[in-house]
Amino acid sequence: MSTGEHDNEELSPAERELVSHLAVMAVEPRRFDRALSRRVVGAARWQRAVRAPLRLAGVFVSALRDAIGPLLGRRSAGGRR
DSSP states (O other): OOGGGGSSSOOOHHHHHHHHHHHHHHHSOOOOOHHHHHHHHHHHHHHHHHHHHHHHHHHHHHHHHHHHTGGGTOOOGGGOO
């Protein structure tokens, strides 16, 4: 975006500052950090690996709560909705 596009209207100070920041970013080359990429991919992999066991544990705890709850005089999770 250049200020030439706004011939009839004056840019606010915030808009002028934004334009200057965007101009700097457009000139700088992108940096590629392999270490960051490895960390992101590694985090996604371990999260995917533990997702199924955690989901299974959640289902088990929910079923256990629903089974023991009536014995303790509590309502099931379905009864609270």
